Amino acid sequence: xxxxxxxxxxxxxxxxxxxxxxxxxxxxxxxxxxxxxxxxxxxxxxxxxxxxxxxxxxxxxxxxxxxxxxxxxxxxxxxxxxxxxxxxxxxxxxxxxxxxxxxxxxxxxxxxxxxxxxxxxxxxxxxxxxxxxxxxxxxxxxxxxxxxxxxxxxxxxxxxxxxxxxxxxxxxxxxxxxxxxxxxxxxxxxxxxxxxxxxxxxxxxxxxxxxxxxxxxxxxxxxxxxxxxxxxxxxxxxxxxxxxxxxxxxxxxxxxxxxxxxxxxxxxxxxxxxxxxxxxxxxxxxxxxxxxxxxxxxxxxxxxxxxxxxxxxxxxxxxxxxxxxxxxxxxxxxxxxxxxxxxxxxxxxxxxxxxxxxxxxxxxxxxxxxxxxxxxxxxxxxxxxxxxxxxxxxxxxxxxxxxxxxxxxxxxxxxxxxxxxxxxxxxxxxxxxxxxxxxxxxxxxxxxxxxxxxxxxxxxxxxxxxxxxxxxxxxxxxxxxxxxxxxxxxxxxxxxxxxxxxxxxxxxxxxxxxxx
Numbered sequence: 001x002x003x004x005x006x007x008x009x010x011x012x013x014x015x016x017x018x019x020x021x022x023x024x025x026x027x028x029x030x031x032x033x034x035x036x037x038x039x040x041x042x043x044x045x046x047x048x049x050x051x052x053x054x055x056x057x058x059x060x061x062x063x064x065x066x067x068x069x070x071x072x073x074x075x076x077x078x079x080x081x082x083x084x085x086x087x088x089x090x091x092x093x094x095x096x097x098x099x100x101x102x103x104x105x106x107x108x109x110x111x112x113x114x115x116x117x118x119x120x121x122x123x124x125x126x127x128x129x130x131x132x133x134x135x136x137x138x139x140x141x142x143x144x145x146x147x148x149x150x151x152x153x154x155x156x157x158x159x160x161x162x163x164x165x166x167x168x169x170x171x172x173x174x175x176x177x178x179x180x181x182x183x184x185x186x187x188x189x190x191x192x193x194x195x196x197x198x199x200x201x202x203x204x205x206x207x208x209x210x211x212x213x214x215x216x217x218x219x220x221x222x223x224x225x226x227x228x229x230x231x232x233x234x235x236x237x238x239x240x241x242x243x244x245x246x247x248x249x250x251x252x253x254x255x256x257x258x259x260x261x262x263x264x265x266x267x268x269x270x271x272x273x274x275x276x277x278x279x280x281x282x283x284x285x286x287x288x289x290x291x292x293x294x295x296x297x298x299x300x301x302x303x304x305x306x307x308x309x310x311x312x313x314x315x316x317x318x319x320x321x322x323x324x325x326x327x328x329x330x331x332x333x334x335x336x337x338x339x340x341x342x343x344x345x346x347x348x349x350x351x352x353x354x355x356x357x358x359x360x361x362x363x364x365x366x367x368x369x370x371x372x373x374x375x376x377x378x379x380x381x382x383x384x385x386x387x388x389x390x391x392x393x394x395x396x397x398x399x400x401x402x403x404x405x406x407x408x409x410x411x412x413x414x415x416x417x418x419x420x421x422x423x424x425x426x427x428x429x430x431x432x433x434x435x436x437x438x439x440x441x442x443x444x445x446x447x448x449x450x451x452x453x454x455x456x457x458x459x460x461x462x463x464x465x466x467x468x469x470x471x472x473x474x475x476x477x478x479x480x481x482x483x484x485x486x487x488x489x490x491x492x493x494x495x496x497x498x499x500x501x502x503x504x505x506x507x508x509x510x511x512x513x514x515x516x
Contacts (some may be wrong), residue, residue: 051151055142059158063138066162067131067171070380072124075390077503078471080174081421083109084126087116104218104256108176127171130178134171137182138162141343144189148308149351156350156361161343163368164291165375170339173385177339180217183209184340187249188315191227194242195235203245210249218253219323219337226318230311291371309351315344387418387503393426395499395506396433396467404433405463407489409470409481419469419504420450433467436460437485456484466493468507473500477507 076084086094086109094106094113112126119125141161146154161167170177187209194202214221224246231242323337353361378384382391396406408419423432436459439451453459460466466489468477477498478489493509500506 055146055151055154055158056139057142058155059142059162060135060139062159063162063167063171064131064135066168066376067134071127071131071172072122073380074123074172074382074384075388075393075422076123076126076174076425077385077387077389078418078421080126080385081389081418081425083112083174084121084425085421087112087121087126089113104215104253105176106256107215108179112174123174126174130173130175131171133178133182134167137178137185137343138167140182140185140189141346144185144192144343145347145350147189147192148311148347149354152358152361153347153350153354156353156365157343157347159365160349160368161346163365163372164342164346165372165379166339166342168376169379172379176216177336180213180220181340181342183213183216184220184223184315185343187213187223187227188311188343191230191242192311194238194245195231198238198241203241206242207245207249210246211252213340214250214253215256217337217340218257219326220319220340221250221253222319222322222326223315223340224250225322226314226316229314229318233310234307291368309348312344312347312351316341316348383502387422388501389422389503390426392419392422392469392499392501392504392506395501396423396469397427397431399508400431400433400467401465403463404465404467405436405460406433406467406469407437407460407481407485408435409468409474418471422469422504434463436463436466454484456488460488460492464511466509468505468509470505470507471503472505474505477505478509 091113094109112129115129116125119128138158138161142154142158144154145157170181187206190202190206190209194206210221210224213223227242227246231239235242319341320338353364382388406419406423420435420438437452437456439453441450468481468489470477470481477495478486480486481489489509492511494512496508496510498505498507
């Protein structure tokens with residue numbers, strides 16, 4: 001009797017004729033032998049066609065519906081406001097390296113600039129590309145799961161992926177993470193194809209997918225570490241060609257880094273990269289800690305590390321280990337950077353469900369949907385994207401009087417972009433309080449910040465009412481606003497009202513000499 005096909009140490013190829021403890025004999029491509037025949041139910045053409053279509057069509061329809069529903073309800077948060085700012089700048093401003101806060105974000109911003117020119121800049125229009133990318137990704141998750149395992153596993157994988165609240169969250173965000181996730185699924189699918197049957201065009205397609213991955217989100221290139229492990233374990237015969245293709249895919253990102261090296265920000269350090277950060281990852285990555293634990297438990301039952309499960313395990317686990325090391329030397333949002341591993345976790349969970357009766361699998365899918373339902377609703381609330389931006393603008397608009405001024409508190413030296421961007425986005429110019437300290441337009445020359453007047457007392461003039469907009473929760477809306485700002489405001493004004501919103505503190509100050 002031969003040992004079950006497991007991978008403890010890297011080995012060459014996938015031995016045939018091994019004992020299969022789960023009854024999942026596979027052909028040379030890692031798929032269940034005869035899976036197509038069984039799904040055809042004795043050769044019924046209609047049933048066979050259904051199993052070819054369902055694994056990608058059902059997840060795509062589900063993801064598309066969830067991605068569109070309520071997509072315009074939350075206001076744009078800070079990072080999305082940055083996307084809006086670049087989408088409404090000129091082409092020259094977008095391409096100017098001096099304006100690149102994140103050099104690897106330029107391809108996405110250029111794409112969004114073109115998108116906005118034809119389809120507008122409403123909240124829904126700015127988020128639509130991400131919804132389309134996640135819909136395509138859900139379809140490809142079904143295709144990949146069906147190829148690695150069975151059509152039923154592919155269907156379950158795509159549905160699990162679509163039901164995860166985080167999938168919906170990033171389908172409704174005007175940021176490049178959905179594109180990175182789509183590229184990760186594409187790259188992994190082409191990796192399977194080149195190991196299965198190498199050809200020049202498959203390697204070219206893999207290189208293109210890797211390039212798209214890096215251009216969408218450079219950190220997601222840690223996926224190549226997982227791919228490298230898979231090649232070492234199962235595809236050493238194509239190892240050299242894989243290295244060439246992967247290297248070619250990385251070149252565009254490397255070129256961008258070289259081009260913008262002089263404008264790159266310095267590396268910082270975050271506290272406790274492995275403790276609280278790691279503990280919060282299941283909740284942040286999956287939308288709810290319970291969903292993370294459920295998928296982890298299902299993933300364990302998808303083992304032993306056969307070829308198909310090993311690919312998904314390397315995809316899910318190796319990037320996590322690499323990013324934990326990276327997080328010790330540079331600021332990094334771990335869950336946000338690991339969003340591209342969601343399809344792997346969904347597929348591992350589906351592989352476990354493929355081993356139980358279909359009705360049990362459907363019951364688990366229903367449970368995933370119910371567990372995630374409160375989180376789905378929270379993501380669609382007006383403050384579902386971390387900041388109640390639209391609500392803040394509505395309060396200012398409803399309470400504003402002619403002659404009102406506004407003072408902003410900066411975050412991380414961003415020149416008050418958080419608050420300035422909110423009011424510029426959601427209030428027309430004639431319905432905004434006067435930005436008394438600004439020394440230039442909000443997005444002067446395409447920048448996301450603006451300079452402020454140094455002589456605060458002179459610039460505030462004789463304004464009777466001042467709105468103060470600050471990011472975060474502030475007990476005292478004036479405390480630590482800035483030495484000059486705080487001194488003048490405390491001397492001349494008194495706090496009339498304070499609103500503490502998600503992500504912001506808003507206050508109205510009135511001239512204490514008049515009390516108006």
